[in-house]
Amino acid sequence: SRRFRETLQDIRTRPYLRHLAVMVFLVAIVTEWTSFQLSLLAGDLHPKDATALARFFGTFNVFLGIVAFVVQLTLTGPVLRKFGVGVTILLLPAALWLGGASVMLLPGLITVAMNNAFDQGLRFSVDKATYELLYLPIAPGARAPIKNAIDIVVNRIGDGIGGVLLGIATGGFLGLPGLHFGLRGIAAANVALTSIWLGVAWRLRREYVRTIRDSIHQHRLDAERASRSVLDRLAADALASKLSADDPEEVLYALSVIEAQRVDRWRVSLRALLGHPDAEVRRRSLALLSEIGDRAIAPIAGDLLRDPDLGVRTEALLFLAREMGIDPLARIEELGDFADFSIRAGMAAFLSSPGPSRNLEAARAILEQMVETKGADGVQDRAEAARVLALVPGAFDDLLSALIRDEDPSVARHAVATARVLVSPGAVDALIEALRNPAIGDEAAEALARYGNDVVPTLQARLLDDAVPLDVRREIPIALVRIGSAEAGHALIEALLQGDATVRYRVISSLNKLRRLHPEVTIDRGLVELLLAAEIAGHYRSYQVLGALRPSLADEDSVVQAVRQSMDQELERIFRLMSLLFPDADLQDAYVGLRSTNPTIRANALEFLDNVLAPALRQLIVPVLDPQVTLAERIALGNRFVGAPLTSAEQAIATLLGSEDAWLQTSAAQAVGVLRLHGLAPQLTRLASSADPALHDVAEAALRQLSGDQEPVPETQEPPAEMGMGVG
Structure with missing residues (x-):
């Protein structure tokens, strides 16, 4: 049938299945010849006594059946568990090779019986269990057809060819003259075949491990790919749907999700929202595009200076002052009403920008006032100050550090984004502290990664310092793996013996990732083995x-x-x-x-x-x-x-x-x-x-x-993510 032909083609083309079929073929021949040696010797012992011959084979086979049963019951499981298929697959051919060599050297009843005992005792116990395990790496749907093809077709072909070769080796076959091998000659031929069997089994052992590795690796890839692709597709479809929704609340929700992601991929959709009927949608879309410096919207931002909503006009003024270097005072005099914070931010941006009007002392005075504006009322002032600081690399690191430590997540997030752009040494300490903040920790790690190897010694020192808060140290390995250099790998190696289980887990996990990027990073094997x-x-x-x-x-x-x-x-x-x-x-x-x-x-x-x-x-x-x-x-x-x-x-x-x-x-x-x-x-x-x-x-x-108080003990909370809690 077509299915059978496809199965045979599969066996022929796949190295693992091809080796398995060749081994089954050789097993059929070798075991047939081994049994023939016993028959030959038994015939010589009882040449004309059929009853004695039957008694001999009956007694011998019953004894070997009992031996095989005992081996199967007591030794097969433990041997497989202790040594694995890689060893047990070699057990039968190695035993038959030794038995065949013994028959060659000392042909007689004892050596032939011993060789057959090896065959019967191992083939139907350890070797049988091993053979079944060899089909384990094959996909369940294909396993039965392949096993049937090998067990029935290949095994029967082996039996047939083995019989023909045995006839030629002894008295002849279908008119062909025989080689008239005696017991020693048949044993020598069997040793040669068993040597080939050992070689095939050795290769099959390697193919077996490789096939299993490929199987579980494919499972891991399929699981990760399926999870990632489904989540990405579902998330993207959901966001796209909400961005085009009629309800402004749904659009605003989508914008809040985009704020926590990379905005670039949504650039086109955000531009379309600059004309949305809802003022808050227009303002937040403009703010997101301003955050990624999308200068292509400059003409639209100019038009939005005349928007009926004060918030939209303010955002447009800030964009034009920061990104396009336009004098905010001139526009304010021309157009009128703007929020106070936007006037201050616009002036600070204008005075900080390169050019003849640049005045850093005046810009600092304005920015200090904005940074010192406390509470919820000052959130917009502080957020705009953080964004303006991106225009002045290294000049206001003290202000930037204060804003990274700001209690308001939106302010801190803007400040971290600025630090990521400036890569200023003065902001490193604040960024390391920000790693503990769940709202901005990921952005802080990304910002630290921009410093590259320059920040590795500082991160290593903090990771090893028990005085540094534990929630900061737990996040440092993530920053090191994002740097992704050999130097970062060495810093992680130095931190392997951390007492805290979560720090230790993240160090080990980060090292795994770095070793894939930099295989040349040397690991202290003694240290890893100790751990x-x-x-x-x-x-x-x-x-x-x-x-x-x-x-x-x-x-x-x-x-x-x-x-x-x-x-x-x-x-x-x-x-x-x-x-x-x-x-x-x-x-x-x-x-x-x-x-x-x-x-x-x-x-x-x-x-x-x-x-x-x-x-x-x-x-x-x-x-x-x-x-x-x-x-x-x-x-x-x-x-x-x-x-x-x-x-x-x-x-x-x-x-x-x-x-x-x-x-x-x-x-x-x-x-x-x-x-x-x-x-x-x-x-x-x-x-x-x-x-x-x-x-x-x-x-x-x-x-x-x-002490006798019956007050119940409070319920324990859930453990932190990725927590390791070794009790040893």
Whole structure:
């Protein structure tokens, strides 16, 4: 049929399937010849006694069947888990090669029986399970047709050709003269075929790992591409729809969304809104176009100086003064009514602009007044001052820094945008402080990236300085990765051993991104291996904690949920560290595959890890990923690897209270009050003096519960994004 022909064509053209088919073909021939050796020897032992011959084969096959069953039951799973397909695929051909070589050297019943024992004992146990796993990387829809074609067609062809060759090697076939090989000659031919089988299996092993890697990498790309394209398309369609809506409120909402994005892509749509019936839509569209310096709208801005709305006239005056260098006083005298802040901003822009009218002292006096205008009433003054400062590089860095620190997000955002344009050294400190501000942190990181390597030493010093607020240090790795240089990579390497789990996660994550940009950045392997060992120990410690908590707390309890979220973050840090050690192994793809809801993708990812990780690392990592390994088994491994088993909920919660993460400490403090763990009161007293308000409040409430007050402990808040909470 057409489908069958397509399947055969697929096997012929894909290297992995081609190697798999060749191996099945060789297996059919080698095992047929191995069995023939036993038949040949048995015939010599019982030449005329059919009953004795049947008894011999019956006894032998029953014995080998029992051996294969025991091996399948006791050894196949552990061997596959410990060594992976990459080793077990070589086990049968290596054993048959040794058996064949033994028959060549010492032909006789013992060596032939041993060779057949290798064949029967391994082929229907370890090798059979390995063979089934070789189909795992193939897409589920194509797997069954391909397997049927190889198992039925290729295997039967191998049997047939093996029989023909065996006939030629012995007494002849269909009139062809035979070579009259004896036991030793057949064994020698089989050793040669087994050597080819070993070579094909070795190549297939490499193709197997590559095929799995491609499979999980494609899954990651498909997931990211689908998510990104759908979100981008939906967002763009929604914004375009709202920009063209009849309701001014919908248009204004779209403009507020665009203000937080790159405005350039909406330039054409914004120009069309300059003629919108709603005055606020016209004003905000003009402000956005002014922000990107769109000089093409200068004629329209000139017309808008006569707009009936004061706000629109003011915005037009500011645009013309800033971007076109027009004297604002002349226009004010000509046209009349304008807002006070626009007059001040226009004059400051005019006096700051290059030319014969430039007077920086006068401009500073006006700008200082604008910056010092406090409160909500002065927001427009301060915002316009921030925009005017872009005209004077380096002259007013003190004013720019003050505006970056402004309490109003819109003012601070304009100031950061100005700093991004000016790249002024005097604004670096304020930009670093602004990283902690969720409203402008992203823009501040982008502005710092414009400084390039010049700002790297400062960022590195702040990242390593424990006196710098933690919420600032947590954002510095993002700024370094945006700089994206080898020097930024070295700064991140120096910060790998950070105590705070979130800082450590972001340093590791940023290093992963930088290594892709700059593979030449050298990583201190000893340092990364030390940190990896600590993270793995911490992950197993989390299993110990989880096991000790479960008898006392339900799975939905906040403490148990906190530990589970902690473990997810620990696992991601472990994978990112392994990616630093093995950058060519695509371990991040494996991590994404393990989190997939598709069981085939998860199985592929686990099998990939089984084949690419070093044995010592594989024994530590695979058990925490393999769904067949129970929680009790993981706890037992933790007790063996980490030591210090936890036998009670009180010990587990004491471990959490001593962790380095405030949110995890908060969850544990809540549990102390709920479970009335009086022995942990001293630790609660210490945490009650914490600077973290949530931790302080929960610890105080838990202490009151321990003293007999029945006031409930406050619920813990959600953990911060990207938080790692290792308890080890």
